[in-house]
Amino acid sequence: MKQLALSLRDGRMLSISMFGDPDGTPVLYAHGVGSSRLEAAIGEEAAASSSLRIISVDRPGYGLSTPDPHGTFLQFSKDIDEVMNHFEIQRCSLIGVGCGGPYAATSTSLLKGRISELHLVGSLGPTEDPELFRLLDTSLKAPLQTIQEAPELLRTRWEQMNMEDKIFQTEFEQLSKEEQQYVTPFILDKWRFAVQESAHSAEGFLRDLQTLMTPWAYHLENIDTPAYIWAGEEDEIIPLRHAVYLANHIARSTLETFPGMGHIATEVLGINTALQQISKNRALS
Template identity: 30%
Template sequence: MVTNRRQADDSDFPTLSDKDRAEAIGCLYDVALDPARYEALLDHWESAVSPLRARADFAAPRLLDDPQIASHFRRAGEFLDRIALTEDPDEIDAILAPFDRVAALVFDQQHCIRAANEAARTRLNLPDGARLGDLPINADDIEAVSETVRMLVHDNDKDSAVLRVRSRVEGHLIVLRLQRHLAADGTPLVIAASNDVAWPEGFCDILRSAFNLSGTEAEVVRHLVDCRSVSEIAAQRGRSVDTIRAQIKSILAKTETHSQLELVRLALSVMDMTNLTLQSAPGPRVISGGDGMLKALDFKSLVTPDGRRLDYLLLGDPGGTPVLYLPLDFGFVRWPASAEAEAANRGLRIIVPLRAGYGLSDMVDRKTDYDAALIADTLQVLRAENVTRCPILCISGDTYYAVRLTRQTPGMFSAIIACSGMLPLTGREQYERMDKWHRFILAGAKYTPHLLPFMVKAGFLLARKIGKRGFLHAVYGNSPGDISTLEETEVFEAIVTGSDTALSDTNCAHEAFSRQLVSGQLGDWSDEVNALRGQLPVIYMNGAQDPQVPLATFEEFRRDYDWIEFHLFENVGQLAFFRHWRDVLDRLTPLLEE
């Protein structure tokens, strides 16, 4: 049931019935606590809100402009932020960063292991979702650690403790130092660092080479670094205590050290030098690389006039003819390996700016017009590449930015090729035709923009939780052509690798994604499009199974913009470029001469 609710300005606007409101809020908090419930919220929300859209003024939609609903979305967003903290390794990585060599863990209040560094995962062989009880130490020691964690979480008078525990696997003593740490949201965590050192692969060979040790002697050094006593080493190696002492005496002579403590310090110093050498080996600071087919590429960096970092990639031939590529708000910055190789063969330099908030490109502040910053950043990248004229190749909604760039800098761009291209959406039915995932986000941006940030953030966290393959299968599930395209090995590698700029273990571009949608692209920019008539070629290469631009909408575009050159691929949808990149490059090539 749909009812009207009166605002303070005495104007009526559609809102939810009490029943739909209660159910929607229930779904909202379900998602806030578990992003895997996202699709249930999507389905319920669409069934409740779709009738409201039919009653809204399309030119000035105003749905659910309700302080109560907004407050629930805001509160649910705070829950999502906490989930993002538990899964976002940025803060956790910073906590664990000082412990590069020793095993280190982070416990939460429920004694779950929130994170573990590589040394801990290697030394302790922890399963996914491990708890304190999974640590390979004696049962009595597990209880002692549990009590200490509980004390550090709840007792503000004490913030650290040191425990000696015994390994259940190898039997040697381990010293644990536990420290309370408050997360950014005030959640108490406990860091546990041990003296259990992660032994670098091949380090025994380094010790043998550096000090002329035998293989046996190098293993004895390893046991000493692990804090084992002489008797423990003897028992471990099946030798007498006197034999181990003789081997240690030989090691001390060869390393010119005078005690076991000095020997251990020397070994740790050499380990540090080895790690430093490995970490500072020649190579790009930040790269984009795939699973074997894609070539690893350096990200290039600029500094914007307002001091932000701005990254970009070059695909194809770094010295070739320039083409500006706009990769959609999903961050599809890489092409299938064969497409990138063909671009190089054709002498094309594909310039791919990473917009603000994607990858390591710094986000703009909230007061800055995101669209204006995107346009300015793109032009700065082109200036850095000494580009004075080039065509634009774009995907889906990025057609809006292609048009804005062309209008803002007349004569700089020679053509626009829009793959799965969008044009201004000028009627409610164009939203209603979309597949439910695209309609949920785009109609949300159009009709309830104040609620969009939660919807987008939840979607990003869902993708992180279920993995990109599962998420993409959900989003494109009603487009068989897109699903089959996605399952092509080169395509999947390109999409997953490229979209790391939008979502990875260390990056989540949900804010930038939202700000693009609520800026200008869902308004009526048809005058801007029509102003390009006769100025340059505008070519659309769309798929018939596009969940965002279905056939009926595509035909309306073709009717309303009869001067645009349209192509339609029957066997694909929004991923048309990734399936038909050869056709796209064939159409692009003659435009380079114009």
């Protein structure tokens, strides 16, 4: 893993980690809510074996990136634009995982021509759709509701959270035997490191929730790049209906589902499958 602190034009600092083949084809990565750039380590081996270089960015307030109290989907797309310019990337693929999906989708819409391939893994759909919002698991729906009414309560809860190893062990034990084939203790450690990297501050988490509650569905109609949507059929956190909505509103999309997979397994399997698809498409081009 290589790391970089990128100074942006507005004076903020953006923290970046790179995984896989250091000389490989670049792939941008947008992590999930409450996580960090280190989440992309889940796909490190797949990227290395496919000659891909994952460039994973901490959104403002996460990990080592400077907080931005006025952060928006538009601002994130501008940050991504600066990242691409820094690495002299004209076009590349973009993966968005979980609540990083809306950031990836809107950036694809806004950065016309710069994103060659969009991959949404276990992605959240637009929260302005009442039915999609209703279907969310309480673990995600409750903080999205609370950010509108009592953001300081969320800050207090975040600061009181204890990211002990036993929490992640419990997560592992709750997985089915089939899911544990993909979410191994080794992979779970990578997820734990990603979450703990952002545990020191609530700023990224709170800004994410505020941004995710703003309208963004209209961006989907403007995406004209090939899009792959990877979803778990047993995902209770972000149910399959979200993926179906995204597929129905992105013109050049392909929806692939994973039978028997819940949210965590979907993210692990989806990240690696997305990288394999990117490698396959590159070989065919």
